[in-house]
Amino acid sequence: MRASTPKKASLHTLGCRLNQSETALIEDQLRAKGYDIVPFGERADVGIVNTCTVTREADAKSRQLVRSFVRKNPNASVAVIGCYAQMGAAAIRDIEGVDLIIGNQEKLNVVDYIENEKRETPLVIRDRIERDDFEIAFAGEQPIDRRANLKIQDGCDFMCSFCVIPFARGRARSRAMDNLFEEAESLVARGAKEIVLTGVNIGTYAYDGSDIVDVVDALDLIEGVARIRISSIEPTTIPETLFERMNDSNHTLAPYLHIPLQSGSDRVLAGMKRQYTAADYLDFARLAARHVPGIGLGTDIMVGFPGESDEEFNQTLQLFQESPLHYAHVFKYSEREGTASVRLSDQLSPEIAARRSAMLRKESAINRIKFYEQNAGRLVDVLFEQTENGYWTGYTGNYIRVAVASDAPLKNKLRAVTIEGTMGDLAYGQLLESSVAAPV
Template structure:
């Protein structure tokens, strides 16, 4: 085992690499870690390059995520055998001892302490490399964003962590702990820092966003306060449980002058009542059908997406067909498809009638085809309309960006220097992944 002190305590002139696997929340946390490493004097390099320190923010939502995390760890060690290797995150929380047995791993740090990982690496080497607290605090948390992170036009903003809903298939309440919220002042200090860096769109990120509550402020109050900040041009909700959405959010999304964008991603998981009950979800299909009807009627330009899981234990062919049919009937623009994965410690892992992997693969493939067809149809319905697009990623004489309702748009033959400007774009050609548009006008023209 390498001794890290000489590397960690003298960050100046040293290189560090941070790799995030899995969800949007992990991506945010990786950026926060990079900021703290920069403040300590490290040069941040891309994962895969030569580095003196590697931090892998791991994922454990499925068996495949576990495998990807292990592969990322081993890849860094092979590339940098003399470097310090630190593994943090959800897989660290759930399988710390297994990770610690990987040759070349120096520290395994759980979710409670991962954003403060540098504090542990500057101390004397512990008898064990594992730093994992089984009980994660439910108190409000602060992040204390520092350094000079490389923000882009759109930035994730972590407001919440953990979950109390305890769905039967989900390991996240064990990996990330129970629901807790980010300190109000700490959150707004980061937003102000982001605005100074030029961020115009903020994507609210967490595990169960709608349960946010800090210093007497709930999720609705938070959205209203963020929207009132000068410099917050767009607010977007990443994914939210339908039972936590106040009706006032519909009014905000319907107002074209409001910062909250007309986009909802609702993680349904299934469109079959029996499967939803087995999953311990907090709704049935009648409630959800009524919810979607109200949302579409209230928000004219709404883009509605969902998550659907296939292969839940006991899911019959007819129940899967019911999910497919309901998905086609409901006003979804797309779905993200997930294959059920047994997670140790969850009730679903102990259920009878576990499906064979081949059957789960076939169902996943079918649902992905249906989603691709719905997305293409949704894109075709946008043709001929003019939407506001935040231009970003200039490449080979074209820009990409997103409309208010989260349709990806590619704009060819645009002038140079338009990055981070709002533009009016006419939708002209639909593809399954994006719409090609024509630039009509832009800010500062």
């Protein structure tokens, strides 16, 4: 490796929380090898872009970020890794200045491949993705002052017709329980208060007889962990026993679920090869709301799936309005090569998709504020993340973003707050003197 003192590395992550968790592992490896991690955009000896390929825009954004890094750092060693590296290696090869293209199987070993000599043509490592359960070597020692993502699973067997992820990340497989527990212990010992479980389809976690409930129960035993949060989870994979944990004030599982809906039309859901009907979904969301008072419920909705009629879109809108869901992340359908939905005729115009997306986003903002208002008067615990203009903001267990006026050092502190009302798209509240064991 070329001598350079101090060596600087710069990383950028596109896409999902799982990618973020993997970038964090790579950063720790780089630090262990003596690199300084600098913000993306600053001069660096090594640049790593952890890419996403979930939409065409994600592909374009991945290419654009790589190009901009190379322009600013023509002599740096440049690695493009992750989902777009797996699926779009040919297009990345054409970008001048790229040294390494590493797909998902080998991406966590990127540090072993990095050398600072520029290559004439990039080395492409795009191995077949293994089907076996896995362990991850982790090397972190740095203090952590934010929510920490913990990868517990990878891949997906569901094969939704629009989704490229089973091709980009392979079949469903789970991380060994001991190994994920050890990393969680290390994250908490380094300062993380909240652990967010991540994966592609985490409700399908299955390792040596253990399921996702066993994972949350095991992590709950870690001394010092304040919250465990389940990130996105498929509606058909959620065991109802999780509700008991969410209701148990001695258990650290947060009362929160993000459950992708995608569409409120049965015809569209069938075309997407989703595994439930609109009525099944609504029943489940209502069951969760009934069993866990105050639960935060979010969803993903896709608009503009081929052939989605006005009426079918209205069914989605109506389901969202009638449901206890408090927000929706809205995505426009994007044709992905190799997926089954590419063969469907009747692709919708971008204008229609954009109009539908705007309507749903508006409804999402309304539901979110309604949910925040329903929580006015409650005493909650907030894990603070950032400060701006004299206000600190952070999240409750049920995922309300709360602002308090304070100039105290609150970063990564869990504090008791009384929610008083809303302010723009936030809830606002008053900080209490000490933290309490609050229900949300």
